[in-house]
Structure formats: C-alpha cells, structure tokens
Amino acid sequence: MKRLSTPEGLARHGFTLQGIKEWRKKEYDAGRPSGIDDFFRAHGLCVKCRGERTLVVGIRRRDADGVERAEKGPSMGLVEKYSLENPTNWLNETRKWDYLYETCHVCGGNGKYPSPEHPNLPSAD
Numbered sequence: 001m002k003r004l005s006t007p008e009g010l011a012r013h014g015f016t017l018q019g020i021k022e023w024r025k026k027e028y029d030a031g032r033p034s035g036i037d038d039f040f041r042a043h044g045l046c047v048k049c050r051g052e053r054t055l056v057v058g059i060r061r062r063d064a065d066g067v068e069r070a071e072k073g074p075s076m077g078l079v080e081k082y083s084l085e086n087p088t089n090w091l092n093e094t095r096k097w098d099y100l101y102e103t104c105h106v107c108g109g110n111g112k113y114p115s116p117e118h119p120n121l122p123s124a125d
C-alpha cells in the first residue's frame with residue numbers, strides 16, 4: 001500500500017512534497033499553525049492515518065511450519081526477532097514479509113478529518 005510518507009502516497013491524494021513545503025511556509029509566514037499535522041487537518045485528512053484509512057499495527061510472516069502468522073508490534077523489531085531477512089522465513093518467493101494493517105480507529109476508516117461519528121482526538125505522538 002502506498003502511504004503518505006512516500007512521494008507516491010502523497011501524489012495519490014494530489015499532494016507533492018514541494019506543495020506541502022510551500023503550504024507550510026505560507027502558513028508559517030502568516031503566523032498560523034504550520035505543522036505537518038496542520039497540513040492534513042487543513043486538507044480534511046485524518047491526522048492519525050494521514051488519510052490512508054489504515055494503520056500499520058504489526059507484520060505478517062510465515063513461521064517455521066509454513067503457517068502464516070500475524071503479530072502486532074513495531075515492524076522493524078519483529079523483523080529482527082524472527083530473522084525475516086533470512087529467505088527460509090520469507091512469506092513467499094518474492095515477499096519477505098508484509099505489514100499488518102488495521103482500520104484507523106481515529107477516523108473509523110474513512111480517512112477524513114474530522115468525521116461526525118469519529119471526531120479526531122489530539123494526536124498522542
């Protein structure tokens with residue numbers, strides 16, 4: 001899945017890194033909130049999932065018996081824990097492992113800010 005942290009993800013929403021930079025500078029110069037979260041808010045996107053509707057909550061991997069497992073936690077830590085860079089542990093021939101996604105709990109999965117049913121909470125991070 002393309003995420004907003006990548007130029008491709010941004011482009012899907014019609015944004016460019018340059019565009020964001022310009023928006024932030026304009027707001028900053030005007031003395032208004034100019035953080036990246038403010039950008040998403042101003043454009044009606046959920047701050048938590050950045051309009052992606054889902055959050056990465058862990059990884060999917062294949063265990064020693066070839067059974068696919070999903071586990072929640074920080075992805076990089078789990079990749080290390082299960083030696084997922086080792087080809088014998090790969091999910092399939094082409095994929096080492098995959099992210100585990102969960103519907104964003106802040107926007108209820110619609111990617112919008114704010115939504116009447118799920119008013120966005122202040123970002124904890």
Ligand SMILES: [Zn+2]
Pocket residue numbers: 046047048049050051052053054104105106107108109110111112
């Ligand atoms: Zn969301």
